[in-house]
Amino acid sequence: GQSLEQPSEVTAVEGAIVQINCTYQTSGFYGLSWYQQHDGGAPTFLSYNALDGLEETGRFSSFLSRSDSYGYLLLQELQMKDSASYFCAVSVDQTGANNLFFGTGTRLTVIP
Amino acid sequence: DAGVTQSPTHLIKTRGQQVTLRCSPKSGHDTVSWYQQALGQGPQFIFQYYEEEERQRGNFPDRFSGHQYPNYSSELNVNALLLGDSALYLCASSPQGFGANVLTFGAGSRLTVL
Numbered sequence: 001g002q003s004l005e006q007p008s009e010v011t012a013v014e015g016a017i018v019q020i021n022c023t024y025q026t027s028g029f030y031g032l033s034w035y036q037q038h039d040g041g042a043p044t045f046l047s048y049n050a051l052d053g054l055e056e057t058g059r060f061s062s063f064l065s066r067s068d069s070y071g072y073l074l075l076q077e078l079q080m081k082d083s084a085s086y087f088c089a090v091s092v093d094q095t096g097a098n099n100l101f102f103g104t105g106t107r108l109t110v111i112p
Numbered sequence: 113d114a115g116v117t118q119s120p121t122h123l124i125k126t127r128g129q130q131v132t133l134r135c136s137p138k139s140g141h142d143t144v145s146w147y148q149q150a151l152g153q154g155p156q157f158i159f160q161y162y163e164e165e166e167r168q169r170g171n172f173p174d175r176f177s178g179h180q181y182p183n184y185s186s187e188l189n190v191n192a193l194l195l196g197d198s199a200l201y202l203c204a205s206s207p208q209g210f211g212a213n214v215l216t217f218g219a220g221s222r223l224t225v226l
Contacts, residue, residue: 102154
């Protein structure tokens, strides 16, 4: 079977830094993506890691360790608008990232 | 530039009925995938269409079928609806080649089966 594990809920203070971890066990692996979804909204792409290391995009960074089957999303300088659900997703097929296996999501609450 | 558009946004059906959901991909995207998202869960891959053919399929029964048109728009059909089919159905599009790793999702069609 395939599984992705991430914390169900995280609470952090505005202006702080938060890390959301994701461990995976899948039959294939071609990359790890992160998506953000606000209540009632569409998931939106944040980052994609195919190789080990850290990718930085503004306040968000994502890390991957293929040998540990582990990745994380780092959010810095938290803002109230960052309150949302965050999903890690694994590309399990080489033919394309469209076939994504998603985790159950981490609900981030940013408090003043 | 319109992103991915889906219709209808909400609908209510009864058990045993059939439903058709529609999706227009983002301009420049030719690959469409459908996902089912139950409340409090992550999206689950249903299938993917490219060049008007189903290219990949997730672990969903044959009651779930789809179609892609020459203009890349797509439909998801679900027959013999069950209560468990109640969910948010998301359409996602992407281009081939460069940018294929980035999915653009629509806001979804929320289906309630009574």
